[in-house]
Amino acid sequence: MKCSLTNISLPEYNNCEYFNRLNEIGIKGIEVATSRAWPDSLHGVSQENIKHYRQLADHAGLSIVGLHSLLYGLEDLALFGDETQFYKTLEYFKLLSNVCSELGGKSLVFGSGRNKGDISYSNALDRTYKFLEFLIPSLEKDGVYICFEPLSSNDSDFINTVSESLEIVKYCSSPHVQVQLDVKAIIENNKLSEDLITESETYLKHVHVNTPGLGIVGRKYTNEHNTISSFLNGIGYDGFLTIEQIMINQNDIMTPITESFSFVNNVYK
Template sequence: MDSIAISNIALPPGDHAELLPEIAAMGVTGLEVAPSRVWSDTWGGLTAAAVETYRSQVEAAGLQVIGLHSLFFDHPGLGLFKGEEAFEATIAFLSHLSAVCRDLGGRTLIYGGGRRRGEMAPTEAAAECDRFLARMLPVMAAHGTKLCFEPLGPKDTDFLNTAAECLDLARTWNHPGLGLQLDAKALVENGETANDTFRAVAGSLDHFHANEPGLAVIGSSGTVPHGDFAAALGAIGYAGWVSVEQRMFAQPDWRHDAAASIAAARRFYGS
């Protein structure tokens, strides 16, 4: 597959205009956007002109925005299971980000952190999630975007951990505004590395994160079987984006790490 992207969390925060051509030259064609990596104010102060400027910079570099992730990084008070005020604010913020995603030319919004139910009963948490989706999914569908719950390991969330749970939710709703995502490190953490996991999502998968524990350089831990995952994706005919999720560890060396991750992703997941 040739649809290899990288998240902008691999870049220094702020102005990326001069950095995006370097990323493209490393061998990717897509960019996944963490909004707070670009803009200091991702909500009230984010203008349509600023969004259009970033899209123009991305496309001038020969890249395309594939979607958004790290949605609540700069708004840790938002998310599910945090009370009614936070619930309403989360609806408003994600509706805004869905429009931003659309205007950037992207499609997927990956909902990772921000969903710990804690002592809330599983049935109560599921009911709140259903109420959330009933409000959000029509907005997503109208924008032509998809909300994807990111499967996460047990250290990262206690609600919708596994790919199987996220698939069940997507099938239950069967809504154009709700997508499905797989995450490489979470597959390992949740014991879902078998080919059956991939066969179950055949025809339904919208997005794949290639990553490592700690969002380290791809292939560096030796614990994530990227070659097996790539083969499994190929076996189900997945033709969507494989997005490298690797964070910047040291600003002077960001190019070295990003290039290493992209080279590894192309080696494992490229055609």
């Protein structure tokens, strides 16, 4: 398994300054929240900015894994809003697919920002299937896949379990709709079992290694991390593991990252 880091751990709009230092400690990839990389991702990121970001990652020996935090800070976009919001969100996801591809990434992790509110679960599924029907051609063109990240009920009221994510994947029957696991959500849902991992084996493309509160990984829940690592090894998972934690200390960026990486590198082998 290869270890990557989300750029929400790095200073806003100044991610690239730390790329070489990340490689030096052993991190092999970056997962990008566009809102953390550039001031205005909603109205399109210039080709020049994309090229520059990718070149600096390449020169540091880092792969761009993909994008996440897709709707962070974008209050006007919503999967379950009105018709105008729905189509604006669809066009934005098409843009993200292209940005991801141009960066060299493969995955769009769709986590928070998808609350259904008063919409029934059945209607929310129908809306999701319609959204994906329109989005999949862009994903195919760009060579990108989208993962509906199961989250705890603290973070979302739609897609809280791996089984619910798999329901979407199997309905779409497209290699561009896959599954992502989030360790924090597994812990918060108290759903840790080998079946949870094995049922997602065929479709599992990415894993977020994190902890409730998105703090330093490994200070708590060490037993859970060891168990999940064992289960992932049991299915032969060899993709990226992204350490997902917030920027802990603006005056000391690398120490918290190094602590989390050391734990993940020792446990997830």
